[in-house]
Amino acid sequence: MKPLDFEKPLDELYAKIDELRRLSAEGQVDLSDEIASIEKRAEKLRNEVFSNLTPHQILQIARHPNRPDTFGLSMLVFDDFVELHGDRQFRDDPSIVGGIAQLGTHRVMVIGHQKGHDTKEKIYRNFGMPHPEGYRKALRLMHMAEKFNMPIVTFIDTPGAYPGKEAEERGQSEAIARNLREMSGLSVPVITFVIGEGGSGGALGIAVSNRIYMLEYAVYSVISPEGCASILFRDADQANYAAEKLKITAGDISNLGIGDGVLKEPLGGAHNDWPHVSETIRSKINEDLKRYETMSPEEVFQERYDKFRSFGKFEDPVKA
Amino acid sequence: MSIIDWFNQREKIEDRSKKLDIPGDLWVKCYKCSDILYLKDLESSKKVCPSCKYHFRITPEERLQYLFDSNSFEEAEDSIRAVDFLKFRDTEEYKDRLEKARKKTKHADAIIIGVAKIKKRTVNVGIMDFSFMGGSMGSVVGEKITRLIELALENHHPLVMFTSSGGARMQEGIMSLMQMAKTSAALQLLAKKKIPYISVLCDPTMGGTSASFAMLGDINIGEPGALIGFAGPRVIEQTVREKLPKGFQRAEFLLKHGMLDMVVERQSMRDTLAHLVNVLDPHRKPV
Ligand SMILES: [Zn+2]
Numbered sequence: 001m002k003p004l005d006f007e008k009p010l011d012e013l014y015a016k017i018d019e020l021r022r023l024s025a026e027g028q029v030d031l032s033d034e035i036a037s038i039e040k041r042a043e044k045l046r047n048e049v050f051s052n053l054t055p056h057q058i059l060q061i062a063r064h065p066n067r068p069d070t071f072g073l074s075m076l077v078f079d080d081f082v083e084l085h086g087d088r089q090f091r092d093d094p095s096i097v098g099g100i101a102q103l104g105t106h107r108v109m110v111i112g113h114q115k116g117h118d119t120k121e122k123i124y125r126n127f128g129m130p131h132p133e134g135y136r137k138a139l140r141l142m143h144m145a146e147k148f149n150m151p152i153v154t155f156i157d158t159p160g161a162y163p164g165k166e167a168e169e170r171g172q173s174e175a176i177a178r179n180l181r182e183m184s185g186l187s188v189p190v191i192t193f194v195i196g197e198g199g200s201g202g203a204l205g206i207a208v209s210n211r212i213y214m215l216e217y218a219v220y221s222v223i224s225p226e227g228c229a230s231i232l233f234r235d236a237d238q239a240n241y242a243a244e245k246l247k248i249t250a251g252d253i254s255n256l257g258i259g260d261g262v263l264k265e266p267l268g269g270a271h272n273d274w275p276h277v278s279e280t281i282r283s284k285i286n287e288d289l290k291r292y293e294t295m296s297p298e299e300v301f302q303e304r305y306d307k308f309r310s311f312g313k314f315e316d317p318v319k320a
Numbered sequence: 321m322s323i324i325d326w327f328n329q330r331e332k333i334e335d336r337s338k339k340l341d342i343p344g345d346l347w348v349k350c351y352k353c354s355d356i357l358y359l360k361d362l363e364s365s366k367k368v369c370p371s372c373k374y375h376f377r378i379t380p381e382e383r384l385q386y387l388f389d390s391n392s393f394e395e396a397e398d399s400i401r402a403v404d405f406l407k408f409r410d411t412e413e414y415k416d417r418l419e420k421a422r423k424k425t426k427h428a429d430a431i432i433i434g435v436a437k438i439k440k441r442t443v444n445v446g447i448m449d450f451s452f453m454g455g456s457m458g459s460v461v462g463e464k465i466t467r468l469i470e471l472a473l474e475n476h477h478p479l480v481m482f483t484s485s486g487g488a489r490m491q492e493g494i495m496s497l498m499q500m501a502k503t504s505a506a507l508q509l510l511a512k513k514k515i516p517y518i519s520v521l522c523d524p525t526m527g528g529t530s531a532s533f534a535m536l537g538d539i540n541i542g543e544p545g546a547l548i549g550f551a552g553p554r555v556i557e558q559t560v561r562e563k564l565p566k567g568f569q570r571a572e573f574l575l576k577h578g579m580l581d582m583v584v585e586r587q588s589m590r591d592t593l594a595h596l597v598n599v600l601d602p603h604r605k606p607v
Contacts (some may be wrong), residue, residue: 091375161531163551168569169577171532172550177504181536184505185512200488200497201531201550208501222488222497222528232410232490245408246493258494308505309466311498312459315401 004060006049013042013187014146025210050267055243061217067196068098070112070155076278078103079193086137093134095126098141106289109145111138111206112155129162139179146188151289153208156194161202175287176205183208184305189298191288194218210304214250216265221248350374366586375543375586377523380432380447383482387590392437397467402429402460416489421452429460433468439594444472447482455485457529458492462499465533469506478516478597483534487527492530500532507536516600521548539596542571542580
């Protein structure tokens with residue numbers, strides 16, 4: 001797999017280690033000292049690189065082609081998962097997947113974006129950019145969850161809702177708006193994990209949640225840094241700078257009071273170790289479900305309402 | 321997102337309104353049909369071109385004057401001010417952009433809210449102002465809309481909202497995105513209380529504004545020719561690599577696709593709104 005730009009020096013060191021190991025194995029010389037020393041250097045470099053990532057580099061990790069996805073996590077996090085299809089109105093949108101999963105004694109409704117990994121799947125999944133029917137499928141499943149008293153878990157990973165002709169004709173705006181309103185009224189808890197890219201309204205459409213957790217290298221943004229750069233700076237090359245200004249990283253989202261926690265990823269990013277990430281998510285869900293068991297539907301509703309009601313930064317001399 | 325288009329058009333748009341604002345400038349060219357119009361005539365036709373029915377963008381004051389009982393508007397929550405909490409700087413600092421917009425529009429932000437009367441019926445009204453940073457929704461717009469809905473929850477009068485906005489305000493980052501959810505959540509409470517909400521979508525209503533409170537009216541009304549959509553036409557053209565048909569994302573297009581209940585000309589908007597308020601809320605006496 002192609003390494004990310006900032007991973008290249010690291011990759012070169014690993015290549016060297018492999019080369020030395022091969023020579024050693026061929027039995028000509030003992031290179032174990034050299035190997036150990038380069039390994040040490042690589043470890044140090046890795047720590048350095050990953051403790052000083054810029055927002056733009058983090059964005060690249062968030063978009064890594066091998067990033068854990070909704071499907072993978074549904075299989076790994078839960079004990080079983082039955083996928084459900086369709087919005088009952090137009091079609092099944094493969095950009096959003098959903099279904100019923102079990103976690104110990106709990107049943108939960110799982111819903112999330114699915115970008116796809118290889119070219120064929122990416123096209124099938126429309127690169128994780130839903131049409132209105134994706135949001136309508138999600139809403140159908142959420143209402144079902146409410147009916148059968150199942151908590152909802154959503155996984156966020158989308159560049160945004162699809163900006164296309166048919167999407168507009170079928171009411172992209174209406175579909176997202178309706179989800180925002182309906183989700184806020186649900187009597188069951190909603191727990192959201194931003195696992196990759198949280199792209200604007202396309203992400204929010206399934207993320208009006210009691211709890212919003214960010215994976216360490218996930219991002220959440222009102223607009224893609226590229227989009228922001230080309231509009232505000234009239235220069236797409238300013239995406240680096242826009243990524244910084246927009247405050248999109250997991251840490252930023254928590255500092256602004258929107259995220260409820262940053263979930264540590266394995267060194268080098270979640271794409272290196274899906275089971276590790278799944279374990280982290282699983283224990284977070286278990287912890288939250290325990291808390292929600294003690295809460296009434298009204299309290300669950302109120303917690304989510306109060307959370308979103310509090311969002312906003314402004315001066316108000318009258319109420320100050 | 322949608323904002324791209326109005327941003328690209330910004331010069332043109334400012335040009336458009338400049339011609340209307342300069343005192344002593346007696347003649348105006350219609351943006352659509354290029355007819356030369358006598359400004360007094362245009363004003364007496366509520367800024368609708370007599371030749372082609374093009375609906376000029378208008379200020380919140382003009383909207384109040386054209387649609388509501390005279391001097392009936394009482395502004396609420398006018399002291400809330402935006403803050404530059406991200407220290408956002410693009411080609412200009414956010415706080416300077418705010419300062420300029422306040423000077424230009426004489427408003428604190430991109431919306432005014434309050435109560436007003438329409439044919440003696442009291443309604444809660446919010447009117448967005450596109451000339452204030454493209455009507456973009458940041459914390460202040462989101463908070464004011466939410467407080468207006470809360471006011472409606474207290475006084476039980478219907479809510480009428482006029483939208484005109486390029487979408488979320490990028491200078492407030494993720495916080496502006498969250499205003500979509502905050503306003504929509506408040507509308508959920510309004511719906512539960514069965515208080516009528518009429519959304520009038522004016523030119524343009526895009527992005528985060530369209531994908532939240534604007535689309536959630538019990539009745540959605542479009543102004544003729546208004547551009548309404550999620551993604552901006554330019555972004556869509558770049559994505560699908562084809563030219564969009566004429567009239568795409570215009571109010572009439574949305575009516576045809578089932579997203580609006582009606583498209584109403586400015587001339588008959590007052591009558592229509594008064595009637596709808598009465599039929600939705602028949603048992604309340606005029607106050
Ligand atoms: Zn004209």
